[in-house]
Each structure stands twice: as C-alpha cells, then as structure tokens.
Amino acid sequence: MTHDAIIIGGGPAGASTAIGLARAGRRVALVERAAFPRRKVCGEFISSGSRPVLDALGVGEAWDAAAGPEIRRLALFMGARVVTAPMPASGGAGRGLGRDVLDGLLLDQARRCGVEVLQPCRATGFERHASGHEVTIETSQGSTTLTAPILVAAHGSWDRGPLPTQAPKSHAPRDLLGFKAHFLESGLALELMPLLSFPGGYGGMVRVDGGRVSISCCIRRDVLKNLRQRGETAGDALEAHLARSCRGVREALDGARREGPWLAAGPIRPALRPCYADGVFRVGNLAGEAHPVIAEGISMALQSGWLLSRALDGCDPAMAEARDRAGARYQAAWRRQFSTRIRAANAFAHLAMRPARFAGLGGLIAAMPGILTLGARLSGKVKPVC
DSSP: OBOSEEEEOOSHHHHHHHHHHHHTTOOEEEEOOSOSSOOOOOOOEEOGGGHHHHHHHTOHHHHHHHSOOOBOEEEEEEBTEEEEEEOOOOSSOBEEOOHHHHHHHHHHHHHHTTOEEEOSOEEEEEEEETTEEEEEEEETTEEEEEEESEEEEOSTTTSOOSSSOOOOOOOOTTOEEEEEEEEESOOOOTTEEEEEEETTEEEEEEEOGGGOEEEEEEEEHHHHHHHOOTTOOHHHHHHHHHHHHBHHHHHHHTTOEEEEEEEEEOOOOOEEOOSEETTEEEOGGGTEEOOGGGOOHHHHHHHHHHHHHHHTTTOOTTOHHHHHHHHHHHHHHHHHHHHHHHHHHHHHHHHHTOTTTTHHHHHHHHHOTHHHHHHHHHTTTTOOOO
C-alpha cells in the first residue's frame, strides 16, 4: 500500500501529526500496536498553551466536554509543607484528561480526517530507499508492506520497534522509573495541581475526567528497591512512601480508593534528541524528553506533531532534498519551542528529588509562593506554539 506518510505510534504525538498531514491533503497511514482504550503511564495534564493546537486539530470542543476541571492553582507538597500559588495568567486554563479517553478521542478524529488507522498492528521491519521507506507490518490477517516517502516515528521512548530511533536498553541503580494510578473520592481541591517532592523522586496530582484524580510519579530504582518489603508490590511501596513523605498527599488520599493497580514504565531518559535523522522524522519523546516534573509531556507531544505537519506543508515528499529541508525547519522550530523547558525541567527535577538537601528551598517557596508561578511559566505552561 502506498501513502504520502507512514506514522508509527498512535498516541498524542502520532495522532496530531496524522491529523495535521491529512488536513493538508496527505494520504496517511498510522500504525498503532495497542487496542484502545488503554491505560498508560502519563501525567495526563494538557496546559493552556496547547489549546490552539487542539482547536486546529478539530478536537477542542470534544476536549472541553471530556476533560476535568480547569486548573487555576499550583501547589508544592514537600514534607509537612503545603504551599499554593496561582497558575500563570493566560487566555485559558489547562485541564487533565485520562489517556484512556484522550488517545481514543484523537485517533477517532484522525479517522474522520481520512487517516488509514491500522490497529492493533505492529511494525516489524524497515527498509530505507532513495525514494522513501518500506515498513513491514503484522496484523491479525498476516503481514503486509507499506511504502511512503515520509516516515514518522511516534512510538515513544519506552516502546521498542524496528526504526533506528533508540539507544539499546540499559539499567542502572539511579534510573528513574515512572508510575501512575487513578484514585476516586479524593479530597484534592478541584482547581489545584500539586508538585510532589519526596526522597528519591517527584510527582504530580491532577483531577481528570469522571471524578478521578491522577497521580504520576518518578522514583529512583535503588530507592524503590530499598522501600519494598517482602511480597509488597512496587506500586504499594511507592504509595506508602508518598503518604509518609508528603502531608498534602496523605490529606488528599484520606478516604480515597485506588482505581485498579499502579502502572509502571521506564526508565525515564530526559534529553534533547535529533528531530530528523536517517530520513526519519521524530515526534513526542523520540524528538526530546523533559523530566515529567513539569507535567508537559502530552502538551509537548501534541505540539511537536503539529509543528512537524506545518514544517512539511508544501513539501514535495518525493524529493529527498525537500524532506531534508523540512527536517531542518522542524528541528529548528522544535528547539525554539521546547529547549528551555527541557533544561528547566532538569533543574527542577534534581531539586524535587532531594527535599532534605534543599530544605531551605521549601521555606523560600513558602515565603514567596510566586516562585511556583514563575517555575510553571518557565516550564512552558502558557507558551503558545510558535
């Protein structure tokens, strides 16, 4: 089957790229290995800077109808401290939406725009030619080959695949592992999004759809190993550690009940990466990954897909030189949009994981809560897509 573009991965980055390209008249195939709805480790918050992208994708009204309450305040939960501050001012407010809802919403819109969605389906082989790419896929009916001049890797930094986009897996004691769980009947204030600072890790909480509160965390592998008791799951050990370490978490979860088990993934590999290399465009975490401490993962995924579709606008995909020029435009736009927040996230994460070492920081933030507002601004919470 011949297309103008093949996209591997149907999450927010892949779906936004597919919608943008299809709306520009491209013939797009999107390959997603998982059946939806699916639960996934993710902070599940979309900042107000992404609202214009949601509208451009044609899902703004659907997002309004499905997402949780508007987030107007930030907080720091560090030990016994609970410090709140206003979210940076903008034309709107960010909101949370579970990935089990968001992913389906975006992929349904891709189908409406004419994208050929192949799901569940796995890419198993890859060949690059002067005229483009051949991708072998496995479906329930057998294998087939897709061809296209444009190939987009959108399968995330945790999923392995045939494309030349990732370093070999490795494990180290100081690796950061990601966890997520939903809770019902939580006492977390409707408009509040706290940053959780605890020994060996950091996390966040936000209200999403259906009255659920989403807690997402990163914790060092060696710290988690020391916390676990015989027979205790990693998620249970983390939850107990959060409750011991943060008064705000204890109060928010008092009387709450967890919906299903904790999900785990990782390790986290925050870094700036090539946005275009070996003829393959990269979006989402494959283009660059920020520490999740800034809760910008979904926004960066959506925005990177939209930036790529814009960079490819008017490009003749049959010409390798045109694809290369589009790749250079895309990488330049990506770096302008995201490099500052990736560097800021790195600094925030190292502070948040060491509350004892940086105890004075908690006192300073308590005395000057506006530091939280400034941090949110540096993390890109209200930055529009350039």
